Amino acid sequence: MSFIIKSRRKRAYGLNEPLRHEAHKKPVTRRDFLAQGFLTGAATIVAPTMLTSLLKSGRAGAAPTTTLTPDILSLKEDVCNITGGAGKIPFICFDLAGGASIAGSNVLVGTRDQLDTLSVQGYSKLGLPGGMVPDASTGTFVDTQFGLAFHTDSAFLRGMLSMTSETTRANCNGAIIPARSENDTGNNPHNPMYGIARAGAKGELLTLIGSQNSESGGNSMAPASLIDPENRPTKIDRASDVRGLVDTGDVAKILRPEDTVRSLETMALLSKSKVGLDEGPVELLEPGTVTTALDYEQDVEIRKRFLCGYVKTADTVNTFSDPGALDPAQDPDITAIFGPNFGGDGEFQKTASVMKLVIQGNAGAGTISMGGFDYHTGERATGEIRDFRAGQCMGACLEYAARQGKPLMLYVFSDGSLSSNGAIDDSVNGRGKGVWTGDNQQTAASFFLVYNPTRPPELMNGTRQIGYFRRDGDVETASSPAANSVNLLVQTVLLNYMALHSEIGLFTTRFGTALGNGSALDNLVALGPICNGTIGNPV
Template sequence: MAKKEINETEKQFDDTPLCHEGHKKPVTRRDFLAQGAIAGGAYVMAPSLLAGLLGRSSEAHAAAVNCGQVTAGGLGIPFMCFDLAGGVSMSNANVIVGDQAGDPTTFTDAGMIKYGLIPGDTTEDIRINNGLIDNQFGLPFHVQSGFRLGMLSKMSATTIANTDGAVICARSGNDTSNNPHNPMYGLYKFVNMAAGGAGASMGELVNLIGSRDRDSGGRSIAPDSMIDLTQRPTKVSRPSDAMGVADAGRLGQILSDANDRSALLTTIQRMSHRKADALREDAMALQDAMHRATFCSASDARETFTRVGNPSLLDPRIDQAITGGGGFTPLFSTAEADRGGSRNDIFAKTASIMKLVVNGWAGAGTVEVGGYDYHNGTRTTGDTRDFEAGQAIGAALEYAARMNQQLMVYVFSDGSVAGDRDGDADPNNGRIVWRGDNGGTAAVFMLVYNPPGRGGRVAMRQRQIGYARNSASVETNANAVANNVEGLAYSIVLNYMALHNMEGQFTNYFGTNILGSGADLDQYIAFSNIRTALV
């Protein structure tokens, strides 16, 4: 059969839903979203549906439509993860880890070298100088840790005093994006199910965001068992992306007053029902889906435009709590927040994502930064990049403190590195150089900030999950996540649930997976709750 020629202009503006061969007709809101019939929160009805103005009223049906719970500020504790691509040296050069008892003094000399620490050196060797371990963050760091120094450069003493965290000793693959580290879909699933499973909103404008245009929002993938592509992260890597999340577009230009936009969208919402009522009686399932799709989308748009009539409200560059002013010292300069003055735009990414997440416009966000495969025969490169990451992490926690908001931060990388086995030192700072990849020394860590007025520093059940052998390699038999990255991602979701006092629902929401069930889960939980509900 000859192909039908299509005018290029018609092709460009063809908004017909995608009816794929072998796929059922769209009958749920997600089906319409996936096949192109609706476009999310900023959806505006097509002209054919506007003709429904003359149709019969459906206010009664409208009252029964459940669009899910949309709460000002979103649902759940704000969450950010830092995807440091390449293989960071997490253990002991940064975060302190120990043996099964948590003791960091039992490692061999070769093990210390693997961690990049000079055996017998009183400024490096934590075995002989306990003063090299800094406990002010709750979670212990080496005093020369780049993460620690970077966080200290951004965080106030009060913020530090209300922050705590835990490290998880776990292997992951070196130099690959195939590690299923990213837990954001799992967090959304928890929040959605805990709110009743009716499309609840983790974020007020968007649920998930990430600085990279991938299904995970970062470099490392998400576990297949968690992925829900109807919630694919919106790309946010700079201020214009952040503002675009709530851009009223042409409607905002035509109707500058938020009340006018709200009134128009309310009218569209009602018209949508009248048109849907005109569908045939024998298509009730489709009719109900149309009601939900049109009513909820117009409702979302109306609420968005009412609350965020001016997208500049989401611009981190003019937020004094970020770039300084109004009594605040700058966390980032305006240039840094605007894709300048930082390698790989790490500060612009962090500023844009923390602006949305901490304020509840987005529920969870991933900041992905490359360049952490730093085993280049120097030590200065790795220390500098760890410091940059620490600055970004510290800025996010300090911003949460300034906004009087809770925040959970998760830091991970693909694999890790090892120090030169002969102990070769960088002439620039005398420290052992990073010589090669070594996923066996890997770890991840979590930090939680809780404002003083909301209970202050979270009570910890434990600060180390899993442990390292005295050779400095992860003990892969310690638990189910020590050598299973998907299980590791689920353990982060479990800890997030524990912060809400809902860890008991883990098996109900996610089934009996690699973590087990019941009392088996306790070994993976670091935090006590800082909330007793989603809000």
């Protein structure tokens, strides 16, 4: 006999209403405010080169208006090593600040595989009452439209379904990674973007972007061992940020795009003479009129940076000259997904801005931070409506990738998680599920989905789960290296990203042997390759 506890229902919070917890300290840091839903982020952008004033514009994207002169092309390729995007699989991560429920009520999790069931009490802890427990033998409450198994009433799933076509869903697959992390803090080193860059991801304009003005680009930190100041994410959280990436300022009002490029080329050649690099990038035959107090190698590097700033500017303005090509508000595929004006939702606009840059190859990887997921408010409805919108944003990324004919790896994580005491919220938005009553890092997990335009990625080891839960609804911390170490969770994600490129053999060279090597690495890979090295070589 099972008992269902019903309690006096508490008022649900609005979709964008801040969460105030009596048991929590007042928000002080930006991360505190984000986790409790007091802000969704304001726009401040970091330009991709030192010449910020010359690199923002309404002109962006499409084919170059002219051809760079041979002198500038030589500087671009031989001296400055300016290259286009790297052709890696686009990567977007969702950082759900506050400790969202991922395992059980959203993505199914089990004691060995996703469909190896937990106890009724375990599911209750994860917010599912006895009448909503999944049953693999009958398929009850199990949805595998995205390859990865979701609970049929998952708010993530419902949001994703609302944004994706059946064809898009059929070409997806994924995995869940049971892994505990600290509750309600940005100090978890969850963000993998620097590692994605080290794995080779690079965009035509930017390497990394993120919706928060932080070192990681999101709410959670990046692992210290992976941080590369050269790749600090550029802040992008709205359409105006994207439109402002390439700008010639008032020059655009006077000169045509091709004349602007020629002017910038002239500035580059003049600077080349001034910094004393006439005979090549490293031989200073003349001291020039610009001098530094640095040693030889540092001096040369500073001079190169000064020169290459102008070269990069000329190349960027030349490449991105169409006024609307970078603008998500003018993209018909984005309008078809979100509706005009991004459906009037700032989170949709943020998602559209990041996904367009990443999926079109103008950024290598991006983080979308969403706030207000610390929703243990003594009822269920608040979490359901927030999870639904997060699912809409995830689904939009997958659908946009499908419309663009590009693959995508989508990774979702949160700082800690929460649990239910078994009481039921029977309101319309509570949906008869368990109320969220407190933080609980033992129920945490992350997951990823991969979309491939030609076919769904194949399973490597016959399971979509890396590690497992105990029957009582807690992470088994010995089930994988990732289960009890956020740093190793990130490495596991990076390993799976490289595996999609047929590059498992390069992993230890780039990231060390903390996960082991050989068969130990193979056991942590969920999906097989979809390309050889770059997306231009599909398998």
